[in-house]
Amino acid sequence: MSVQEALPLGGLSAEQSGHFRADHLLVAGMVKAGSKVLDVGCGEGDLLQLLETRGIDGRGIELSREGVNRCVAKGLAVVQGDADTDLVNYPDDAFDYVILSQTLQATRQPKVVLENLLRIGRRAIVSFPNFGFWKMRLQLLIGGHMPRTENLPATWYDTANIHFCTIKDFVELCDAIDVKMERAVALDLYGRPIPLNLPWWVWNMFGEQGVFLLTRGGGK
Amino acid sequence: MVGVKSIPSPAISSDDRSHEVDHPSSQVARFGADQPLRLDCGVDLTPFQIAYQTYGELNADRSNAVLICHALTGDQHVANVHPVTGKPGWWETLVGPGRPLDPGRYFIICSNVIGGCMGSTGPASLNPATGKVWGLDFPVITIPDMVRAQAMLVDRLGIDTLFAVVGGSMGGMQVLQWTAAYPGRVYSALAIACATRHSAQNIAFHELGRQAVMADPDWHNGRYADQGIHPHRGLAVARMAAHITYLSDAALHRKFGRRMQDRELPTFSFDADFQVESYLRYQGSSFVERFDANSYLYLTRAMDYFDIAADHGGVLAKAFAGIQTRFCVVSFTSDWLFPTSESRALVHALNASSARVSFAEIETDRGHDAFLLDVPEFLDISRAFLQSAGKARGLTGKND
Numbered sequence: 001m002s003v004q005e006a007l008p009l010g011g012l013s014a015e016q017s018g019h020f021r022a023d024h025l026l027v028a029g030m031v032k033a034g035s036k037v038l039d040v041g042c043g044e045g046d047l048l049q050l051l052e053t054r055g056i057d058g059r060g061i062e063l064s065r066e067g068v069n070r071c072v073a074k075g076l077a078v079v080q081g082d083a084d085t086d087l088v089n090y091p092d093d094a095f096d097y098v099i100l101s102q103t104l105q106a107t108r109q110p111k112v113v114l115e116n117l118l119r120i121g122r123r124a125i126v127s128f129p130n131f132g133f134w135k136m137r138l139q140l141l142i143g144g145h146m147p148r149t150e151n152l153p154a155t156w157y158d159t160a161n162i163h164f165c166t167i168k169d170f171v172e173l174c175d176a177i178d179v180k181m182e183r184a185v186a187l188d189l190y191g192r193p194i195p196l197n198l199p200w201w202v203w204n205m206f207g208e209q210g211v212f213l214l215t216r217g218g219g220k
Numbered sequence: 221m222v223g224v225k226s227i228p229s230p231a232i233s234s235d236d237r238s239h240e241v242d243h244p245s246s247q248v249a250r251f252g253a254d255q256p257l258r259l260d261c262g263v264d265l266t267p268f269q270i271a272y273q274t275y276g277e278l279n280a281d282r283s284n285a286v287l288i289c290h291a292l293t294g295d296q297h298v299a300n301v302h303p304v305t306g307k308p309g310w311w312e313t314l315v316g317p318g319r320p321l322d323p324g325r326y327f328i329i330c331s332n333v334i335g336g337c338m339g340s341t342g343p344a345s346l347n348p349a350t351g352k353v354w355g356l357d358f359p360v361i362t363i364p365d366m367v368r369a370q371a372m373l374v375d376r377l378g379i380d381t382l383f384a385v386v387g388g389s390m391g392g393m394q395v396l397q398w399t400a401a402y403p404g405r406v407y408s409a410l411a412i413a414c415a416t417r418h419s420a421q422n423i424a425f426h427e428l429g430r431q432a433v434m435a436d437p438d439w440h441n442g443r444y445a446d447q448g449i450h451p452h453r454g455l456a457v458a459r460m461a462a463h464i465t466y467l468s469d470a471a472l473h474r475k476f477g478r479r480m481q482d483r484e485l486p487t488f489s490f491d492a493d494f495q496v497e498s499y500l501r502y503q504g505s506s507f508v509e510r511f512d513a514n515s516y517l518y519l520t521r522a523m524d525y526f527d528i529a530a531d532h533g534g535v536l537a538k539a540f541a542g543i544q545t546r547f548c549v550v551s552f553t554s555d556w557l558f559p560t561s562e563s564r565a566l567v568h569a570l571n572a573s574s575a576r577v578s579f580a581e582i583e584t585d586r587g588h589d590a591f592l593l594d595v596p597e598f599l600d601i602s603r604a605f606l607q608s609a610g611k612a613r614g615l616t617g618k619n620d
Contacts, residue, residue, distance in 0.1 A: 036574075059571075065580060065597075072548065072578045072601050075608025079549075079567050079579035089568040091537075 020050050022191030023127045023211055027099060030125055030183060030213045031056055035096035038121065040083045040113075041103030045071035048078070059095075061086060084108045087116035095121040102209075104128045105161040115177060118216050123182070127211040130186065132166030132204040151208070167203055167210040178217035185211045237304055237337070237510055238445070242346060244271040244332070244339025245303035246296055249376050257334065257369050260525075263359040267348065270373045271339025272296050272331035275315065276323030278379070284615055285379045286321060287370060288330040289387030289394035292519050293459075293511060295338040298330045299323075304510045313594050314386075320603035325615070326383065333394075334369040335361040335519055337512035344445065344512040355514055356442035363390070363526045367397045371405070381405050383613055384606060388412035388591035389558065390519070393526050396566070399547070400528055400539040408546040408609040410602060412591045413555050415562035416536055416569070417527035422557060425465055426520040429458030433513045442514050455513040456504030463503045468554040468587035472496060529569075536569035543570075546612070547577040548605040550591070550598060557588040578605060 020028075024047045031037060033055050039048050042060030044067050051058045060078035062068050071078035083100070084107050098121030100113070105128055107113045117124035129152055130136075139147035146156040154161070165173070167186060174181060186194045186207025194203055203210070249270045251257065256266035273296045278285060288298055288311065295302075299309035299316050315321040321328055332340035335358070343358035350357075374382065385406050387395045392414025399409050418426075436454025438444055444451055464472075476496040480486075483493065492498040529536040547570055551563035560581045570577040582598045584590045590598065 059576070065583065068578070068580045069597065069601050069604070072580065073604035073608070075604075075611060077546070077576045077578050079571070079577060080581050081564075081567075081579075086564075086568075089571065091572045094571070094574065 020046065022187055023101065023209060024050055026185060026187065026193070026211050027101060027125050027127060028054060030211075031097050031099075036094075037097045037099060038090070038095045039099045039101065040087065040117070041100060041106070042071065042076075042078055043067050045074050045076045045078060047099065047101055048076045049074060052076075083113050087113065087120060090116075090120040092119055093122060097121050097123045097125055099125045101125075101127050102129065105164050107163065110163050110165070111173060111177060114173065114179065114214075118179060118214060122215070124179075124214045125212070126170075126214060127209055128165065128170065129161075129209050130167045130204065130207045131164040132168060133189075133208050134205050135189075135208075137205075149208075167207055168200065170210060170212070171200070174212075174214065180215045180217045181212055182215055183213040187211065237450075237512065238344065240304060240338050241342070241344045241512070242339075246271040246273050246332070246339050248272075248339060249373050251372060255372065257365065257372070259359050259365045260362040261359050265334070265341065265359060268334065268341035268369070269339070269345075270331050270334070270341075270369055272329055272373060273298060273300060274330075275299055275328040276326050278327040278377075279615075282379055283381070283383060283613060284326050285374070285377070285382050286326045286328045286384045286386060287374065287382050287398075288315070288321070288328060289366075289370070289385065289391035289398075290330060290333065291387070291389040291391045292462075292523065293507065293516075294391065295336060296330045296332045297338070298328070302510070305506070310592065313592070313599060314602060320599055320606055321386070325610075329374070329377065331370055331373055333366040333519065335366070335515060335522060337515040338510075340369070342512070343442070343514035343518055353443075353445040355445065358514070358518065360521055361518060362522050363393050363397050364401060364531075366522065367394050367401055370394070370398075371402060374405075381407055383615065384408045384410060384609065386410040386412075386602075387414070389414055389588065390523050392558075393523065396528060397526075399543060399545050400532070403540070403543045403545060406545045407613055408548070408606070410548045410550070410605060411566070412550045412598075413552055413558045413563075413588055414566075415558050416529060416539075416566050418523050418525075419562070422465075423524045425462065425557075426524055428461050429520060430517050432457040432461065433517060436513075439513065442517075444513070450508065451513045452505075452508040455508045455511065455516060456501075458516060459507040459511075460500045460504040463500060465557045466587055466589040468556065468585055470554060470585035471587050474585065475499075536565070537572035540570055540573035540575050543573060543575050545575065546605075546609050547575055548601070549577060549579040550601060551579075551581045552586070552588070552590040552595075552598075553581060553583050554585045555588040555590065 028050050036057045039060045042062050048058040061081045068080045098117040136147040186203040187209050189208045252267050256264035298311045332338040335342045337344045343354045347354040385395045385398045392411040395409050395411040399406050433454040436451035438449050439451040479495045481495045481498040528539045532538040549563050551560040567579045
């Protein structure tokens with residue numbers, strides 16, 4: 001079963017879905033129509049465009065100038081900025097959802113960033129590559145070198161990704177800072193969701209990436 | 221003896237300049253006693269006139285009007301040959317056929333600001349009460365006053381909502397004032413190389429310029445026009461100092477370095493040995509041909525007083541609360557007059573107000589003046605922003 005079949009998105013044909021990344025479709029499916037969304041690290045605006053087709057009021061932050069220019073050219077409201085330094089400037093509860101898609105591992109302070117996401121947004125959606133994925137483990141265990149994959153092709157010395165974590169690590173961080181997981185999905189190498197009834201260690205081993213819908217915890 | 225050459229006298233007579241003050245080579249909107257301009261200083265300015273240029277045609281829906289706000293020493297001649305200097309329009313990189321603001325698509329308006337000297341009422345105009353030039357009797361004006369006058373012009377032209385208000389530097393301040401004062405009348409706003417308030421350093425540079433003007437014995441407490449003279453040396457020095465702030469160290473170095481002007485060796489004098497000196501003197505002397513010294517005092521003062529947050533209880537975000545306007549804010553990496561930090565502060569306030577804002581910092585070594593130059597990345601982003609806003613507004617044009 002493909003992710004498109006698993007997560008049918010209203011108003012989007014299978015052909016249209018094919019234009020979008022699996023994790024973007026998954027994220028878009030987690031956002032309620034008509035809500036207000038901030039996409040942190042929005043790249044060239046593909047996810048924002050997908051969200052706008054679903055009647056969602058989207059805004060973006062992007063570090064690279066080229067990315068910002070491409071977004072503005074698409075008519076998207078995107079500002080040049082840095083997740084590590086600029087999120088503090090957004091007021092509390094400014095958005096219904098704040099999305100951090102494949103960017104957490106590139107931030108200097110993932111914990112602070114995560115806390116800010118859930119201060120600015122009532123919900124946060126975070127996706128990241130799982131460093132516990134079996135191929136990663138195998139490359140380190142057998143190959144003896146830092147893993148490189150199709151989705152993470154950079155060598156250790158020129159990667160922007162400075163804070164890799166596993167799904168298990170991320171779940172522990174959420175617990176530590178009182179963040180509640182409303183939904184958790186692990187996608188395998190082919191972008192297919194791993195069945196929910198399987199235990200965490202399977203996710204951590206076979207999930208190539210994790211996608212989490214988070215809310216503020218009720219306090220301890 | 222040490223050779224000294226001071227700044228040359230202007231090549232164009234002051235008659236050409238002063239003729240434009242009261243009889244501009246532009247369209248003029250006149251406002252009589254029934255329509256005074258309410259100034260922030262408490263004075264009702266009446267009568268007054270606004271000189272303006274338009275390019276393109278207003279569409280049937282009256283939805284394609286763009287207002288361009290000019291910078292401190294700019295004027296309404298955005299995209300036509302200047303009537304005094306004979307030079308091309310000051311923003312032909314942005315405005316013209318095939319440019320981001322194409323007159324084939326938009327109805328483009330640019331007016332001379334109130335307090336200016338190219339046909340809108342200002343200190344160089346005749347004071348009807350005395351029959352003499354206003355001089356320092358002219359009331360001190362502010363950026364909000366300029367915008368209030370522009371709104372009266374836009375009303376006169378029968379336009380309710382402007383598709384876009386666009387400007388850089390002091391023009392960008394007017395763009396922001398438009399959105400704060402008339403949020404419902406601005407569909408999109410392109411604010412370039414500007415700030416929501418003038419910094420202490422910028423006020424300091426302006427004070428330097430004003431003191432240079434006032435130190436010129438020809439200034440005569442602002443009443444030079446009565447004697448048919450103009451404090452061109454003081455004004456040229458003011459312009460030279462200001463011009464440095466519009467450039468950057470890197471741009472000056474690239475353009476001039478330490479190269480000599482038409483000579484191999486230093487002359488051991490205070491002549492313009494260096495190319496950069498010669499360039500600055502030229503900038504100074506060509507500026508005084510087209511600009512009135514008192515007008516320079518008034519317009520720099522208006523920028524100094526500008527502080528949107530102060531007008532909204534000290535909270536910048538309040539100025540833009542609930543605004544529906546689409547914003548695009550642009551800054552330049554080497555602009556130290558209106559640095560990126562100023563634009564970021566604006567963007568943060570717009571974010572806090574939930575405004576729809578795009579922001580890009582453009583990499584260039586050309587300093588503050590970059591917005592007037594052919595900087596492709598800046599022009600691309602302007603085009604993209606205006607096109608996407610046009611699409612959202614339902615504007616169609618031959619470029620679609």
